[in-house]
Amino acid sequence: MLVGLLIIVPLIASLLVFFTKGNTSRTVALGLSVAEFILSLVVLFQYKHNPDNANLILNCAWVESLGIHFAVSVDALSILMVLLTTFLVPLIILSSFNTEYEKPNSFYGLILLMQMALVGVFTANDGFLFYVFWELALIPIYFICLLWGGENRGRITFKFFVYTLFGSLFMLVGLIYLYNHTGFETGIKSWAVTDLYQAGKSLTLNQQSFVFWSIFLAFGIKMPIFPLHTWQPDTYVNAPTQGTMLLSGIMLKMGTFGLIKWLLPFTPLALAEWGWLAIGLSVFGIFYASCIAIVQKDYKRLIAYSSIAHVGLIAAGILSANQQGIQGAVMQMLAHGVNVVGLFLIADILMRHTGTREMEKLGGIRNMNGNFAVLFLIVMLGSVALPLTNGFVGEFLLINGVYQYGAWVAAFAGLTVILGAVYMLRSYQAIMLGERRDSAIAFGSLASSDKWVLYIICFVIIAFGVYPKPLNDLAEEGTKAILTYIK
Amino acid sequence: MKGLFIISALGILAMLAEIFKFKKLLYPIVLVGILGAYAANFMEWGQNNMSIPMFNNMIHFNDMSLAFSGVILVTAFFWFILANDYFEEDHVTDHFALVLFALVGALMLTSFRNMTTLFLGVEILSIPMYVLAASRKRDLASNEAGFKYLIMGSFASGFLLFGIALIYGATGSFDLMAIRAFISHANGDLPAFFYAGVLMVLIAMCFKVSAAPFHFWAPDVYEGSPTVITALMSTIVKTAAFAAFMQLFVIVFGGISEIWSMVLAVIIALSLIVSNITAATQQSVKRMLAYSSISHAAFMLMAILAHTKSFASINAILYYSLAYSIGSISAFTVLYNVSKAKGSSNIEAFNGLGKRHPFMAACMVVAMLSLAGIPVTAGFFAKYFVFTVMIGTTFKWLIMLAILTSAVGVYYYFKVIIAMYFKQEDSHEEVKMETSHLLLLVLTSLFTIALGVVPNYLIEIFSN
Incomplete structure (x- = not known):
């Protein structure tokens, strides 16, 4: 029943928020999303205490005659994804406190509705339900981007x-x-x-290939993987900051999570046959997106491309279908979710304080606000995956996993770690260091809500960089469970 | 079958109203009568073994016919609420009588067991529709619509008659079950002109459901007719035509599907491509809905194509026609009120509706999401059922095509949503809405969502 609450609470919260007015809606939304985070922590402890707890499974008939059930449950993998969601949503809401949105009740209501759908996607145990939540997640984010986005948003x-x-x-x-x-x-x-796993295994290679590619297409678009990525940079840049955070921080993980739970175990034969192509696309995407990121001028767009590069490595790790690869992917999904939200918040802060995101027009902000410089540095290093930051564990495991698939692939994928460092460090240098530009003069100090979000993110980056064991154990457990279905 | 009698009686009553001067009472009488017909229809439900063929096996209301009649009657009830203005102009009794007789034809098409009753049903349905399409006498477009509809409709009837004659020539019977038995006994040894007859019937039915390339009449007729009549055409007429189509091709000609399935597949493919691409370029929402109805027809035809799963595909068509009819009534109600206020049914008329009339805009969003097939609306389950029956067939490429064109479909449905919420209003005519239309929108929107959230109730009703 507890797991049912995980889905119902954001739904009720969003309805409540729709009926509030003005600034109370964001306070209510923040409060309720924190409550949801606490609830997910309770679920985590219940799971740690006893994984077979009846509270963690909910299964009731929805359309009995078609075999459709409202079946949700929590396992090691999904609890991690749920935690990521419930952890990020309050931060995303908090990060919006310095922006005045029109019709705030709809804005926060939609964010919470989206949270409901996301938690549903991560916990669904029924193929049909998974699909319904998957589509449901799309509708709030569509309206968030449409109603509060930038120019050309239509x-x-x-x-x-x-x-x-x-x-x-x-x-x-x-x-x-x-x-x-x-x-x-x-x-x-x-x-x-x-049952779907079993059905998948009973298919011939041709049938499996059909299933593999039709499902891969959905996940590939969502992540996105080269060459299905063309919607992504424009959407990320034009969406309101909170929309971008939802898209890149959580929604992207729907695709990678989908690969692990809703694709690999269906089609082992097709994976063996076509894995090279899917991995090839992923790895090429890393290289391609990194190269484009290097030449970007707009910082938000740079992060958008860096996101394609990161997700390419995650996908390659998952598709190599071994313990290290998938486990690393899970770790990297968590780390990337947190880091990218931090980076997009930094882009938003730059925009608000200086009026531009163009890196050429920025410079020397470090002298104006040392505090911000340190926070930015930590988030940036986490994203480059320096040892002792949260990004390192995942990236290390990922490259290890990809290496087991093929040394050349790993070499190519490893190249991108270097490219990632190039564009990240260069952008930091351009924005924070160097000569002080006019835009930096009036930078001032950070608003307290921004500061808190960055403090929390930096704390997480360092804490789980130094001591990743709790997450890593869960990731390992989840990966083993999935691998038993694949093998 | 009592439903058929009640509606016929209502039609005659409507004609008498002019003489005996109770025109004012007619509207409530008709509403109650339709509910009565629905109730009668519902009472007969589930007595499959006891129901008997009537008129020398010309008409037989079994559960399948009753289910389709139920869909038609529910839609008719909603439609009469939508069309209350239409019955306040002149020629009130004529309008009532024509619509009611069209309904009689529609009910016959759900229950015919004989080729002659098929033809009768088609004609009883079509002839009032020709007149209704031209019922705005002084409007050029309406006259054009009526004339075009008449010419093309008669042409299709000609095909139908010719086809029936050829089939009769080969089998020696008008009776559907006799023809079916003949086909299964012949074991493929049938004269060539029999196949020609089947294909002609196919073409005639494609005319009636406006599938490409026999769709050319549809956009002009839909646009020219009064908006409420367009709503009638795209819901009730379509449901009835599909009930007949399905009866013929799933049950009677199912045994010789190798003759017509490829033809039908090509027709579906053309309908999907032509309708969706043309709909995307339309400026007028009314015309866009006309093209979108062609695309929905293609989806329902896919369920007929997958006829080997006879029960599941009948179910799919039934569910699809219900979902589509309800969604269309909703969309047409909003369109009718908007175009009445703004004097235009172009997409610009919807600009800023989200601010000005949030409730109406929200109902339009539900209708558009349902027509686009997004969960959790009725339209999603409708598409889902069609996909489920189609995946087992050899026509997987059609599914791919249907998905590609559905994505295009989303484009034009969402254009309306974008206009409502995103574009600035340019004129300041107040969009007002009567309470009855408001209630209708509440009902249809709730119905659309309920069908999408708890489809099991309906499926269980249908699966008897």
């Missing part, structure tokens, strides 16, 4: 929507295909994930 948001919807319809077809192959022995068709 066209850009629309491109994003059509791209992702297109992918998810293919996923629906792939899932229905699997569903039609369930229940050969019993005669009863079922959407339960374990």
Whole structure:
């Protein structure tokens, strides 16, 4: 039942927030999202205490005659993703305290609605339910980007929507295909994930390839993987900062999480046959996006491309389908979620304090606000994956995992670590160091809400960089569970 | 079958109203009558073994026919609420009688068991519609619509008659079950002109459901007719035509599907491509809905194509037509009120509706999401059922095409949403709405969402 609460609380919260007015809505939204975070911590402790706790499973019939169940549960993998979501949403809401949005009640209501869908995606144990939550997550973010986005938001948001919807319809077809192959022995068709796993294994190579590519398309678009990424930079840049944070911090992980739980175990044969191509695309995407990131002038756009590069490595790790690869991917998903939210907040702070994100027009901010310089440095180093930051564990494991798949792939993927350092360090240098530009003079001190968000993010970056064991243990456990289905 | 009688009686009553001067009472009488017909329809439900064919096996209301009649009657009830203005102009009784007789034709198409009743049903449905399309007498576009509809409709009827004649020539019977038995006994040894007859019936039915390349009449007729009549055409007429289509091709001609399935697949593919691409370029929302109805027709045809899963595909068509009819009534209600206030049904008329009339805009969003097939609305489950039956067939490429074109579909449905919430209003005519329309929107929107959240109730009703 507890796991049901995880989904219901944000839903009720969003309805409540819709009925508030003015500035109270953000306070209410923050309070309720913190409550959801505490609830997810309770779930975590329950899970640590006893993984087979009945509180962690909810399964009731939805459309009985079609074998559709409202089945949600928490395992090691999904609890990590749920924690990431419930941890980031309060930070995202807090980070908006210095921006005045029109109709704040709708804005925060939509964010909480999105949280409901995201938690649903990460906990769903029924293929149909997974699809429904997957689509549901798209609608709030569409409206967030459309109503509060920058210039050209109509066209850009629309491109994003059509791209992702297109992918998810293919996923629906792939899932229905699997569903039609369930229940050969019993005669009863079922959407339960374990039944779908079995159905997937019973298929021939050609059938599996069909399922593999149709589902891969949906995840590939969501992450995004080269060459399906063209919606991403424009959408990230044009969305309001909180929308970008939701997209890159959490929504992107829907795709990578989907790869782990909703693709790999379905199609082991197709993965063996086509893995090289999917990994090739992912790895090429890292290289490609890093190169583009190096020449970007707009800092927000640079982060958008860096996100493509990071997710490429994560996807390559998952697709190499070994313990280190997947475990590293999970660790990196957590780290990237936290770091990228920090980076986008920094881009937003720069915009608010100096009026520009163009790196050429920025410079010398360190002298104006040393505090900010340190916080920025920590987030940036976390994102470059320096040892003792949270990014390091994941990246190390990922490259290890990819190496087991093929040394050349790993060499290519490793190259991008260097490229990542190049564009990250250069951007830091351009913005914070060097000669003081006119734009930096009036920089002033940070607002307390921004400061708190950055403090918390920096604390997490260092804390889990120094002592990643609790997360790593869970990631290892989750990976082992998935690998038993793949092997 | 009592429903059929009640509606026929209502039609005659409507004609008498002019003579006996109770025109004012007619509207409530008709609403109550339709509810009565629905109730009668519902009472007969579930007595599959007891229901008997009538008129020498010309008409037979079994559960399947009753289910489709139920969809038609529910839609008709909603439609009469939408169309209350239409019955306050002149020719009130004529309008009532025509619409009610069209309904009689629609109900016949759900229940025919004989080729002659098929033809009768098609004609009883179509002839009032020709007149209704031209019912705004002094409007050039309306006259054009009526004329075009008449010419194209008669052409299709000609095809239908010719096809029926050829089939009769080969099988010696008008009776559907006799034809079906003949096909299964012949074991493929059928004369060539029988196949020609089947294909002609196919073409005639494609005319009626406006599938490409037989769709050319649809956009002009839809645009020219009064908006409420367009709503009638795209919901009730379509549902009835699909009930007939399905009866013919799933049940009767299912045995010789190798003859028509490829033809139908090409028709579906063309409909999907032509309708969606053209709809995306339309400025008029009314015309856009006309093209989108072609694309929905293509989806329902896909369920017919997957006829080997006869039960599941009948279910899919039934669910699809219900979801589509309700969503369309919702969309047309908003369109009707907006175009009445602004004097135009172009997309610009919707600008700023989200600010000015948030409730109406929200209902339009629900309708558009349902037509686009986004969960958790009725339209999503409708598409889902079609995909489920189609995946088992050899026509997987059609699914791919349907997905590609659905993405285009999202483009034009969302154009309306974007206009409502994102564009600035340019004129200041107040959009007002009557309470009855408000209630109608509440009902249809709730219905759309309820069908999307708890479809099991309906599925269980249908699966009897």
